Amino acid sequence: MRGVSNKPFNLNPVLAHLVLDNNLSLSLCMKMEKLKLILVLFFAACYTSLSITDGLLANGDFEKGPKASELKGSLVTGQNAIPNWTISGMVEYIKSGQKQGDMVLVVPEGTHAVRLGNEASIKQKIQLVKGMFYSLTFSAARTCAQEEKLNVSVLPTNEKSDWGVFPIQTMYGSNGWDSYACGFRADYPLLEIVIHNPGMEEDPACGPLIDSVALKLLNPPKRTRENLLKNGNFEEGPYVSPKESWGVLIPPHIEDAHSPLPGWMVESLKAVKYIDSDHFSVPEGKRAIELVAGKESAIAQVVRTTIGKVYDLTFVVGDANNSCEGSMGVEAFAGKDTVQVQYQSKGKGGFVRGKLRFKAVSTRTRIRFLSTFYTMKNDNSGSLCGPVIDDVKLLGVRYPNAL
Numbered sequence: 001m002r003g004v005s006n007k008p009f010n011l012n013p014v015l016a017h018l019v020l021d022n023n024l025s026l027s028l029c030m031k032m033e034k035l036k037l038i039l040v041l042f043f044a045a046c047y048t049s050l051s052i053t054d055g056l057l058a059n060g061d062f063e064k065g066p067k068a069s070e071l072k073g074s075l076v077t078g079q080n081a082i083p084n085w086t087i088s089g090m091v092e093y094i095k096s097g098q099k100q101g102d103m104v105l106v107v108p109e110g111t112h113a114v115r116l117g118n119e120a121s122i123k124q125k126i127q128l129v130k131g132m133f134y135s136l137t138f139s140a141a142r143t144c145a146q147e148e149k150l151n152v153s154v155l156p157t158n159e160k161s162d163w164g165v166f167p168i169q170t171m172y173g174s175n176g177w178d179s180y181a182c183g184f185r186a187d188y189p190l191l192e193i194v195i196h197n198p199g200m201e202e203d204p205a206c207g208p209l210i211d212s213v214a215l216k217l218l219n220p221p222k223r224t225r226e227n228l229l230k231n232g233n234f235e236e237g238p239y240v241s242p243k244e245s246w247g248v249l250i251p252p253h254i255e256d257a258h259s260p261l262p263g264w265m266v267e268s269l270k271a272v273k274y275i276d277s278d279h280f281s282v283p284e285g286k287r288a289i290e291l292v293a294g295k296e297s298a299i300a301q302v303v304r305t306t307i308g309k310v311y312d313l314t315f316v317v318g319d320a321n322n323s324c325e326g327s328m329g330v331e332a333f334a335g336k337d338t339v340q341v342q343y344q345s346k347g348k349g350g351f352v353r354g355k356l357r358f359k360a361v362s363t364r365t366r367i368r369f370l371s372t373f374y375t376m377k378n379d380n381s382g383s384l385c386g387p388v389i390d391d392v393k394l395l396g397v398r399y400p401n402a403l
Contacts, residue, residue: 054239057124057193058084060213062112065093074098074115082114085124089197090117094209100143105209108139108177109243113211115143116150116197120207123194126215128186133218135238135260136184136193137248140168141177144206150180151196158187159258166251168208172273172292172384173246177211181238181248181274183218183260214239221262228303228311229367230263232392234287237261237274245279247290261289261299268298268370275388281321281349288390290320291330291371297386298370303394305360310400313358313367315392317343318351322377324385329372334358335365340372343387347378351388357397367394 059082066081074092076082082093092115096107107113114122128134142148150166164182172178197207216239221231231237238248238260249271250261259265266272270293275282282288291297305311317330325347331340334356341354358365371386 054214054216056212056214057126061110062093062114062211063110065112076114082122085122087114087120087122089120090207091115091120091122092117103143105143106141106176107209107211108141108175109212109241113209115209116195116207118200118207119197121194121196122210123192124213125190125192127190129217130186130189133183133185133220133258133262135181135216135218137179137181137212137214137216137239137241137260138195138210139177139179139212139241139244140166141209142168142171143209144201144203148197148199148206148208150208150210151194151198152182153194153196154184154186155192155194156188157184157191159185164251170270170293170384172249172271175246177209177244177246179212179241179244179246179248180271181250181260183238183254183258183262185258212241212244214241218260218262223303226393226395228305228394228396229301229392231261232263232394233285234261234264234274234289234390234392235285236263237287240274240276240278240287242278247273247275247280249273249292263301265300266298267300267368268293268296270294270296272297272299275320281319281388282390283316283318283351283388284391288320288388290388291369291386292384293386294371294374298368299389300366300368302364302366305363305365306396307360307363310357310359310397311365311394312397313356313392313394315341315354315369316351316388316390317341317354318388318390319343319345319347319349320385320388321347321349322385323347323379324375325378326375327373328375328387330354330387330389331370331372332356333366333368335361345375345387351390357400367392 064083070078070081076091094113096111098105148168166180251271252268254266273290273292277286328343328345337358339356375386377383377385
């Protein structure tokens with residue numbers, strides 16, 4: 001038939017063209033997917049950088065104050081008068097050096113703070129990364145002789161209890177101020193931090209001073225081959241202001257999952273103090289723990305162990321170079337085994353090493369440290385102090401019977 005070739009039709013060029021098109025399409029799709037991934041990571045990084053800030057909250061030092069028209073003496077009259085904060089109840093804007101009767105009110109950092117009267121509160125909304133752990137640090141001081149407390153909450157939350165109580169009756173700082181820390185998990189990306197005075201004092205003007213409200217992202221530590229304990233050197237912990245020289249108190253009965261000291265629990269009646277090497281003598285690294293209230297000040301961690309296996313618990317005991325002098329002792333526990341390490345402090349820094357060898361009798365062993373004695377600073381302040389714990393390590397002993 002005319003017009004029809006008898007030669008067989010060659011499909012190779014067509015197939016080659018189709019394969020080339022498919023390869024180009026596949027390559028283009030892969031490039032698009034990579035671009036999408038890069039963009040996702042980029043925006044996630046941007047979101048993270050905007051959401052996370054290790055340091056003061058916006059106007060966390062209260063140096064930006066209300067307008068003169070929103071003050072009646074020191075009393076703040078507008079709900080949103082303090083920039084970045086929302087207030088309720090009787091909130092006063094305090095200037096350093098302001099007098100309350102015969103007492104001069106001192107501000108720890110900068111020149112301003114706020115005072116919370118009966119049932120008064122301050123709150124601020126913050127943007128965080130959902131699912132991450134954070135510590136909140138703030139400074140507080142009593143202005144009256146009565147026992148005072150603070151409720152701190154982070155809302156909304158999936159926890160059964162959405163607030164923590166901070167008793168501030170016992171003061172540990174020599175200047176009347178203490179810093180406190182609590183930990184929490186961000187269950188939602190937008191949260192509200194609330195600091196509330198639940199007290200009902202006879203004098204409605206009585207109430208704690210608040211300053212230096214700060215936030216820090218906590219990186220959950222992991223166990224390693226070199227140490228079966230998490231965060232044994234205490235390097236991961238709450239924010240410590242470079243301008244405040246009295247450390248940060250971690251209050252009692254703080255659970256492991258939400259501790260501002262990752263890996264550790266404060267299972268005692270009194271707080272422990274988190275100290276830094278810029279202001280104290282720290283045996284190892286930049287951070288350590290000071291047991292400031294005798295046997296009422298203890299930290300603990302539960303670790304997985306193998307029944308019948310021998311372990312060595314090693315640690316350092318010292319003083320913080322803060323005029324804490326005299327005989328000190330630390331009791332270390334591993335399950336039912338215990339050792340006591342004595343340290344004679346001259347209050348100028350120094351340390352000794354301690355060791356506890358034990359055989360595990362359970363798959364989970366509680367490691368615990370507490371101070372044997374009560375000690376006060378030798379500076380006429382009457383402030384409680386105590387031994388420093390640092391460089392805590394737990395390792396299995398391969399040949400326990402070897403010389």
